[in-house]
Amino acid sequence: MQDAQGFSNLASILSNPILNTDSYKASHYLQYPPEASAMFSYIESRGGRYERTLFFGLQMLLKEYLCRPITEPMIAQARAFFGVHGEPFNEAGWRHVVEQYGGYLPVRIRAVPEGSVVPTHNVLVTVECDDPQVFWLASYLETMLLRVWYPITVATQSWHLRQLIRAALLRSSDDLSQLPFKLHDFGARGVSSAESAAIGGAAHLVSFMGSDTVLGVIAANHYYNDDMAAFSVPAAEHSTITSWGREREVDAYRNMIERFSKPGAIVSVVSDSYDLFAALDAWGGELKQAVLDSGGTLVIRPDSGDPRTIVLQTLHALDASFGSAANGKGRRVLNNVRVIQGDGVNPDSIAAILAAMDEAGFAADNIVFGMGGALLQQINRDTQRFAMKCSAIRLGEEWHDVSKDPVTDHGKRSMKGRLTLLRHRRTGEYRTVTLPVAWDEHTVAGEWDDALVTVFDSGRLLVDMSLAEVRERAQAHEV
Incomplete structure (x- = not known):
């Protein structure tokens, strides 16, 4: 039995990345500057109950939701839903994904290795899309990707x-x-x-x-x-x-x-x-x-x-x-x-x-x-104050910093620029910096390594970690 939008079962809806989002995301492609051509977003814990977080769970989300292609039936599902729901639908953008990339989302995701224990207020994941036709994907995926707050x-x-x-x-x-x-x-x-x-x-x-x-x-x-x-x-x-x-x-x-x-x-x-x-x-x-x-x-x-x-x-x-x-x-x-x-x-x-x-x-x-x-169960996104924010946008050929800093709550200040995470080879200290890294007396080249690894690119899972590796890394941080 089908409902008004032609959905026959909930499983097919849950597996559709176009629908795994917030309603208002559907209209955002019309809200960015017309010359926008690429976007960069990041995930961080802005503090909370614990001063350090153990990074885990992104691999589950990527395998389950992003390693399968967008299909014509998925586009049809989304078109039927948003057409009645009151939101515009970027059918041309999603068809571009299917025709140009075989349905695989052209986004690059970098992350700290799972099992890493990282102080709060540091970038843990970055998401970038540099296709001008669908640059907004870097933000559209926020709803799904930010759910990594739960396993973390x-x-x-x-x-x-x-x-x-x-x-x-x-x-x-x-x-x-x-x-x-x-x-x-x-x-x-x-x-x-x-x-x-x-x-x-x-x-x-x-x-x-x-x-x-x-x-x-x-x-x-x-x-x-x-x-x-x-x-x-x-x-x-x-x-x-x-x-x-x-x-x-x-x-x-x-x-x-x-x-x-x-x-x-x-x-x-x-x-x-x-x-x-x-x-x-x-x-x-x-x-x-x-x-x-x-x-x-x-x-x-x-x-x-x-x-x-x-x-x-x-x-x-x-x-x-x-x-x-x-x-x-x-x-x-x-x-x-x-x-x-x-x-x-x-x-x-x-x-x-x-x-x-x-x-x-x-x-x-x-x-x-x-x-x-x-x-x-007795935890929520605010236990560690997780957020995913856009921190840079490319207008034409030039990258521009993007950030928020509400006067009513400076704790919600976001970072700006294209970001990465450095780790000191000797001390294990972490530091979030902008790209390209400006080496100075505090971040001397050769002493720090880039702690983020590209784990996903255009439908391909580039890192497939075992639980044993995750456990070994987590236990290496024990005091």
Whole structure:
């Protein structure tokens, strides 16, 4: 069944780059100076929650949306839509793309390598189109390309949380190898769409390797050439416990051990469906021998109450029943059992829980965090104040700087000129400069390298990075 514009399914619309924009973009080709012949735009984080961002996700967007050609049916779709929507439609421009370039957009995109950790207020991506017939493409693509804010912001938050957890492990643990599994993605059900689960879930996996967001793992595998980007373990939910009835709660727990707990295995069991403290007594009492005999590791999940308080109470109860051993840092590591906190987990509660555990003498080995809405959904474009702006336009044969500087908010001041990003070979410092680079006493030639790489040109993906490369680069920035 087709609608008034002849659209038969949403998938065909979502895959049409002409429609993957804001309405007002359709009229902009008529608004630029008549002599305009080329345009240059850039993406930056203008500050925000974190002072540095981890660049990730552009490769997904390019593969999904720009590595396929514009077609005649796409043009027809857009013509039908904009004709009724109230906007002009530049059919001649889009036909030029099809006839001159086989449908591939004649834009050049340069970007910092994915996995790079870059201070805010620096250019991360540049987009340039120098075909006078469709120069406006450098701005038309803003709506789609700026959505890179989402994977960057998820990856940035996860990377900073990795640093927080890493510091706790260095302070209290003998085993840093567990770090990649310390923050587990619980976010799939809390996001606004399947695509968000895929993109955000993949972004989290730059810093961690534990996830229950299946679409995120598949996206990381698919777009970043990985065999298996993350792992999970058998885990109970409230329905699998409460379906046994309260009087058979212990039987439900015993079933989890019998089904899943084997030597070297991990099994996670939510234990607060009724009374967490009664459940902890059962785990340390009538179920204790079954846990020990299984040879596996039992992970208890409290799922309600104040996170900091509940984690400490759970750790103390498990220590009393299963015991613990002091590690090389003088902290206690529980025997046979661990805790996963998946309720109320956010950057603040993670920091508070780790600090409280350390004060109580427990190693960070004892805790894993499961993060849901705060990981994939409780962020927005303004978390890191992302923007994409035109910074230069060619009028005739001469380039001119373009910028904005509102007197009502200088924080929205944009950069001007054709831009690139330099990185100091020795210190790793980043600096945004204009082209051509004016080498002076602050940017001496030979000491700085251009940090931007051409990743896309007229439909061709020029860099196809693996997740392993992205992870290696991100971890090289750890302190």
